[in-house]
Amino acid sequence: MREHHLRPSPISATVDFEADGIQHGFLRLPYSRDDSAWGSVMIPISVVKNGKGPTALLTGGNHGDEYEGPIALFDLARKLDAADVEGRVIIVPAMNYPAFQAQTRTSPIDRGNMNRSFPGKPDGTVTQKIADYFQRVLLPLADIVLDFHSGGKTLDFLPFCAAHVLPDKAQEERAFEFVRAFGAPYSMKMLEIDTVGMYDTAAEEMGKIFVTTELGGGGSATARTASIAKRGVVNVLKHAGILEGEVETASTRWLDMPSDDCFAFAEDEGLVEFLVDLGEAVARDAVIARVYPIGRTGVEPVEVRARMNGLLVARHNPGLIKPGDCCAVLAVEV
């Protein structure tokens, strides 16, 4: 197996994954640089373990500008009582911690997009080293993986929990049961076209249950979206049998993204005016947004139109848009 040929991870954990009780510590990754010759990246981690039972690996900050996950996980880490747990909960509120500190999608150190860096490299960039540690150390410990995402600074989403359509239908079915348990207002069945480098794929290829979310965006979190995340993670732990008690049920609307026609891209630069808001229905060929050239007044805007009927589930967030930016995403209710 390929792992056998790799040098060991340079990351060391200050927590013991096999010890019962609650531990708060760090994943320490040596990182020599101009402002600290013998410095390190210190990624906060909590491990809560009690007896036998499944392991849930809970992650946020895969992209550094998405906040519902980190809020739910910093909150959970300080509240969880080892006595209430049956099994193990591993919490990493900010996987790409340098990006999270910098409030950016990618790492300020190497511009690494964590979710395109798997399986990582032990002798690669900082982001690749973190990915490698998850690939070879943390994922193998897990039974269930919940990875929180939101839209970040440049996208905004209807809040949904999601899992992937998978070749192994039993694995897929179990994942969707977790999506249902999570209890977001919307739930999404996702078919990834390009799975190269994703954390999702890394977990699924090991046979793990992998559940993810998109819970808002715009580089912020509201009380409402944070509470969806907080309730969802507890529901997942209950559904897994790690926490006792009933899943707190909530109604959800199931969505599907049937084809590439879901996506509407901008071909022009300018000031974007949306004509529909998230959650509203759009008919095929309707104008979703106008793009005004900003260099002159009195010029007609370019129109971005829907290529299918659907609900607006995601949109470009910044006030200006550039050619090639994804302007809008539609989905159909199922």
Place this chain on the structure above:
Amino acid sequence: MREHHLRPSPISATVDFEADGIQHGFLRLPYSRDDSAWGSVMIPISVVKNGKGPTALLTGGNHGDEYEGPIALFDLARKLDAADVEGRVIIVPAMNYPAFQAQTRTSPIDRGNMNRSFPGKPDGTVTQKIADYFQRVLLPLADIVLDFHSGGKTLDFLPFCAAHVLPDKAQEERAFEFVRAFGAPYSMKMLEIDTVGMYDTAAEEMGKIFVTTELGGGGSATARTASIAKRGVVNVLKHAGILEGEVETASTRWLDMPSDDCFAFAEDEGLVEFLVDLGEAVARDAVIARVYPIGRTGVEPVEVRARMNGLLVARHNPGLIKPGDCCAVLAVEV
């Protein structure tokens, strides 16, 4: 008078403010710099004039990352028909055009905050030169000034239109009639403590009617907030008698910010979790937000509490907060 001692503005307009009809042009400000020795800042402007009547000066992009105003004004500039106008409409969708291009609050050239740069200086920085042109050329032409604001990237607001409490009560009363005509969901009576350098003050000291807004934020605009701006500006022109027709009435809730207790500031750095959303009521001493230190898990967050009863009308938008940042603003309904 002070103006007599100043050198003329270096800005020249490519439009004629006295000509009937519609003109789209530029305010051209020479700006010699490393990448263009004989370059200029070109600020788009439209002038629509027909016969006699009052002059409305309509501005957006006073801060470069606020979008409802520019959307409404680029849209109005392409649609307005001179034949429908009685008087004059001067439209500058992006006052601080360099900031607007850069999607930043302040100018990338001199970090100038336009709304703290009045009365400006003809031999100052680029931002001060623009302010001086408004001070000495455009404001004197105007009867009514409507200046659009939103929260920008770092604040988010309940959508409201506003005017100031003024020493001249007749002037104040006329301004509030325009606020009512604008028809935003909320209307605000503002008492500025520190008016130094504001465009608002510059206009009001000349006896002009000055109306402003805060219509959302987060560095974005929704279909809903853009439509509030678009309807509002037409209502203002109708109320002024520049456009014909009835003001499109809408119910509004009147708000007041009675004291400094409205503001809650952060004293700590961290990940911010709001417990209330915009428009929700908060009781005095209630926790509005928690601030989690991000360097470790398992640590208790710091709480930010309300110093009075009120509605949450504005909040810090980014996911992380720094000491000294305004975390929340409350207002009371009147």
Place this chain on the structure above:
Amino acid sequence: MREHHLRPSPISATVDFEADGIQHGFLRLPYSRDDSAWGSVMIPISVVKNGKGPTALLTGGNHGDEYEGPIALFDLARKLDAADVEGRVIIVPAMNYPAFQAQTRTSPIDRGNMNRSFPGKPDGTVTQKIADYFQRVLLPLADIVLDFHSGGKTLDFLPFCAAHVLPDKAQEERAFEFVRAFGAPYSMKMLEIDTVGMYDTAAEEMGKIFVTTELGGGGSATARTASIAKRGVVNVLKHAGILEGEVETASTRWLDMPSDDCFAFAEDEGLVEFLVDLGEAVARDAVIARVYPIGRTGVEPVEVRARMNGLLVARHNPGLIKPGDCCAVLAVEV
């Protein structure tokens, strides 16, 4: 073959290379980044096709600060009539489009030098992904490749068209016929020492006819050098039989760069004063340029001397020079 082991290119074209008529579209390369999570690089492309006939692939902006090629190709793309074509013309005026936008030699995204990035990688940097698309998609479609270069901001050249000395003498001969047809004031026979990573080599190794130019420099283009490029590209299409009509002949002077003695490098930092201009003859050991240390007056400059007799065909353009910069290039007329 190696290509079979590679994942498909992430780039998709919005044009159909097999359709008759004229199409203007984009090569769209998804590029997730901090300011656009679901953004793309959009490289403009035109395809003009009519019936059967050879395919010419015409490229500029391989380096982003070279302008004769982009001028000739943006001009050609708007003027070419599909009815006049017999075969196919693929026009990419700015191969390294991010560099072209930034007016820099290399890409601002990854500092990639396009002409040292071949054969590229589908999972590499943005520049490597573009190179890979040319390597595996566009080059295989072509019979003749014309790639425009100039000196860019930091070099200035006598205007010449060139091809390489090749192992396949028939291929070489056909290429030089195209150089002759191009009709630049000078024509160059080039022997590359280090061909690693070049677009030229990639094309030539597939057996394509590859013709290139150096048409000026200094980060600018004159009316004269732009017209050489515009006439040259039409001549090439005529010589290929894709456009009808006679090649517009022009006299050319043939040059050769016989050895490494062509190059004169600076070993010192300072203000450079050239004593000869482009196109002038220099004798061996003559002083080509002086380099003045700038920290003091009254100091003798260092001299850069010719290592052979020749014409000055290229020179360092910026006013200051650094150790290791190529100061001057000589060639001999043949």
Place this chain on the structure above:
Amino acid sequence: MREHHLRPSPISATVDFEADGIQHGFLRLPYSRDDSAWGSVMIPISVVKNGKGPTALLTGGNHGDEYEGPIALFDLARKLDAADVEGRVIIVPAMNYPAFQAQTRTSPIDRGNMNRSFPGKPDGTVTQKIADYFQRVLLPLADIVLDFHSGGKTLDFLPFCAAHVLPDKAQEERAFEFVRAFGAPYSMKMLEIDTVGMYDTAAEEMGKIFVTTELGGGGSATARTASIAKRGVVNVLKHAGILEGEVETASTRWLDMPSDDCFAFAEDEGLVEFLVDLGEAVARDAVIARVYPIGRTGVEPVEVRARMNGLLVARHNPGLIKPGDCCAVLAVEV
């Protein structure tokens, strides 16, 4: 007098302006900064004095990316023999030395444009402190001032020497005699509209003879333009009687810029194609340049047209142009 109210200049010279002989030294300006708490800006200066006679103040690098002046002056400083001088020659090859080091028009320290910083301030920015030293120390020592300019990185000029139309016609006449003596291929009669902050004005208001040049541009110098500068400065010293011998005469063409119609500005962003080169004649309404939008192929370029008949005496140099950039300057021969 205003000077009496100012604190003394913080600049000290390591040369003695009253001593006979040749001295090479520095103007030392203390500049405390992060990378040198007790650092200084060191501006090279030479003083060559012999007996009685007029003083010529020779300056280059007023803008840091213009090279003919510095070449001529570094060269002159090492060659001038005090025994050949009758009077005094003060040479400052790079007035804005920090800009000259950085190869930028303005100072990297404060973005100061030296030629808009007069009369300067002893307690202002670094650029203002240098201007103040020239205003209060060096200019008063001078009888004749020769200040070299060229187009810099972003403009390119026909080579000319120039003086200003002045209220004092005797002063003006003497200046034009020096222009004639300089002997550039072209000579220009300049009427400045906006003289605020210029070194030229500072000198002229003190009654000094002020002569200036524009000798090329594009951030470079050719052997030809450098030799114009080198011959010109010697001619000026001869005409002043400071050096012995005959002025080396050369024919010159006299130019005039009669009105604002000389200037053609771009209103659009794009790739610029010039249709005429420097020194060529243009008829009113003729197209001087085309500006191609670079975001798409197949789009018509915008045209920049001449507003009068004239010769092209200056043009925008970089390959891309931005709204507000000066695209072209025309002049008429007189």
Place this chain on the structure above:
Amino acid sequence: MREHHLRPSPISATVDFEADGIQHGFLRLPYSRDDSAWGSVMIPISVVKNGKGPTALLTGGNHGDEYEGPIALFDLARKLDAADVEGRVIIVPAMNYPAFQAQTRTSPIDRGNMNRSFPGKPDGTVTQKIADYFQRVLLPLADIVLDFHSGGKTLDFLPFCAAHVLPDKAQEERAFEFVRAFGAPYSMKMLEIDTVGMYDTAAEEMGKIFVTTELGGGGSATARTASIAKRGVVNVLKHAGILEGEVETASTRWLDMPSDDCFAFAEDEGLVEFLVDLGEAVARDAVIARVYPIGRTGVEPVEVRARMNGLLVARHNPGLIKPGDCCAVLAVEV
């Protein structure tokens, strides 16, 4: 008085300077910027007051990269017991807090050098606003001012405490008594040539006792230098009668800087090799340091020589040196 014409300071303190007991709070300075529209600079401050008695104002971080003062003052602020105090102690460990956070001499916001920014401006830059608050609010409250300095990143000093030679000899004498009480290994009598903008001067002109230090440097602090600072500040409070107990005496060597010949400046760029260390004696004309050009091996270094006999009391710290940098400072023992 000039203060009457100025607008009030925008800074508000969260501590009450008149309340008995110990308070830890902030000086809050509103600072609107791109990443926080309603942000503030928060400068930590402690006030310890008990009954009647003199007021000591204790400051560090006037320059942001000097550490002995902040260490002594953060330490003192947590240890001081109000019951032990007779009078008042105001502690600001980091006057230029933005610079202190950034580990730079000057402010990253406006590059302001705090010690050249007095008397400040209430409507100026951030650094000027802080200076103005000290000028108009804190200095008037104080009887004794102790302002800690060290060499910062770019200088290194023998540890000394110092006061200025003053026109008011009684004031001077009292200041030197405090210097003696401080008890540093060295004590310095300073004659400032250029006092413009200094905090020192601002305090002295109000008739306050002003004592300062230079306690090491190199952007660091040792256990030894920190303990000098910690002992010194307690000694000063004891000498002032604010704390009870005997001053902890220590022997000190008195130094004097008699003229400008104390300073040796570099005129060349290169790698600096010191031949003497801090505290060692140097004879006039002896070589203090060599400066090696780094671009070539085999070249002779330039020598920097002493202009008088003395002890080396300060030196340039970084390994490379630039023209105009202060290389060395000598003093004489008295």
Place this chain on the structure above:
Amino acid sequence: MREHHLRPSPISATVDFEADGIQHGFLRLPYSRDDSAWGSVMIPISVVKNGKGPTALLTGGNHGDEYEGPIALFDLARKLDAADVEGRVIIVPAMNYPAFQAQTRTSPIDRGNMNRSFPGKPDGTVTQKIADYFQRVLLPLADIVLDFHSGGKTLDFLPFCAAHVLPDKAQEERAFEFVRAFGAPYSMKMLEIDTVGMYDTAAEEMGKIFVTTELGGGGSATARTASIAKRGVVNVLKHAGILEGEVETASTRWLDMPSDDCFAFAEDEGLVEFLVDLGEAVARDAVIARVYPIGRTGVEPVEVRARMNGLLVARHNPGLIKPGDCCAVLAVEV
């Protein structure tokens, strides 16, 4: 062997390693970039050869902010007389020359840490290309390698010379004889845990004698530490028999770093106060340093404690510390 599959190094030397006498020249590495299309990195090198005898390869500037080595080697290169040499001395005072110029640990071009870049790559980044040249060209020429290090800007060390514990005990013993000959105040026996990418390892794996140092730090050098380096390098050449004469003996204290407990890392951000200085003894569990949070006064600092008894041999230099920074290193005397 792997080298056979690699393309040749792009670096060419302007010196002849086989020629007798002294040569000063460059390693020239072509480096095409935005500010010099045909530029190069020029690394100064000296070769001093005379007859037969061993080859010593002497290097400094492996990290760009460490100065004792470059001082000793620039000094040696100008003083060494070929007639005094028996064998060959190759001197490269600044291996990572771009980092040395920039005064940074890593290269400003690619952020490459030279000592983690071996064996390098001929087609990699600039730093990797330099490493490859040492790996394949210079190291094979050498018998003894002396590579100078110091702490750089962010660490400070007790001055020691060191070699590694090696599997080949004869090689190890010979190396320690050179350490003894070097004659630093301290000598260290080092056991590297992670040797991946080190120059040390590259040399040792070829069977070369490899000796290194840590001679101070803080981004500076003192007269004392520079003289240790200068004496040490001559001693090494004498011990090797390349120079004649007796090694200048000096007493040294031998140190050992027995385990990971030597290292104390910070987990918190703040102002660091050391309680012990370099060379002082610390008992297990004693407080080495305190870390004060800087955001507030009145807060208790965090303590960093010793995990074993030892001498403080290295410490964090900057005044502020970050989580993950190495705060202190202890060693035991043997």
